[in-house]
Structures are given as C-alpha cells and as structure tokens.
Amino acid sequence: MLSTVSYYANDILATIQPWVFVYISGGYQVVLVDPGLIKSVTVKNAHKFKRPDLVAKIVPSGNKGLFSSNGKAHSRQKRMISPAFSSANVRRFLEIFQENTGRLLEVNKPK
Numbered sequence: 001m002l003s004t005v006s007y008y009a010n011d012i013l014a015t016i017q018p019w020v021f022v023y024i025s026g027g028y029q030v031v032l033v034d035p036g037l038i039k040s041v042t043v044k045n046a047h048k049f050k051r052p053d054l055v056a057k058i059v060p061s062g063n064k065g066l067f068s069s070n071g072k073a074h075s076r077q078k079r080m081i082s083p084a085f086s087s088a089n090v091r092r093f094l095e096i097f098q099e100n101t102g103r104l105l106e107v108n109k110p111k
Contacts, residue, residue, distance in 0.1 A: 026057075046074070 018034030032038045041049055051068050066077045083089075 046078075 018037045032041060050070055069077060
C-alpha cells in the first residue's frame with residue numbers, strides 16, 4: 001500500500017508539504033517526501049530520531065535490521081555496511097542502476 005501511495009502521489013504530496021501522515025498497520029506514520037528532509041533525518045541527524053516499528057509490523061524478520069534498530073545496535077550495523085556504500089563502490093553500479101530504473105519506469109508507466 002505504501003509503495004502505491006509513494007508511486008502515484010509523490011509529485012502531489014511534494015507540492016503540498018515535505019511530509020505527510022499516512023495510516024498504516026493500525027497507526028499513523030510520518031512519511032517524508034522532501035529529499036533534503038529525508039537526508040537530514042536519515043543521514044545527518046539519524047541519532048536524534050527513533051526509528052518507528054513500522055518495519056517490524058510489515059516485515060517481522062526485519063525488526064532488528066538497520067532501518068528499524070536504534071542506538072548502539074543501529075550505529076554498529078551502519079559502521080559494518082558503510083564500506084560497501086562508498087562513492088567508489090556505488091559508482092561502479094551506476095550504469096546498472098540507470099538501466100534497471102529505466103526498465104521499471106517503462107513497466108510501471110501509468111496507462
């Protein structure tokens with residue numbers, strides 16, 4: 001459901017405000033839309049925000065992962081995977097990302 005909201009309403013939501021409340025799995029969640037705000041919350045100030053248990057509700061096996069853990073557990077996991085996402089490593093996959101993004105856009109193009 002969230003992916004449907006994101007896909008079809010992203011442009012509309014972005015023009016309204018940088019975030020929205022969405023009712024998911026029995027509760028309201030704040031969904032960030034603005035790329036600058038997303039970066040601020042997830043990268044620059046991640047230690048100041050508690051991650052919601054939304055991931056655990058949707059994917060029970062993912063409740064101890066990077067996107068749902070907090071504090072020391074989150075910091076340890078982030079340090080472990082950071083080398084894999086260095087600029088040099090990500091740059092090697094740029095062409096693959098671009099090709100697959102183009103394919104996904106074609107397949108999911110609204111009719």
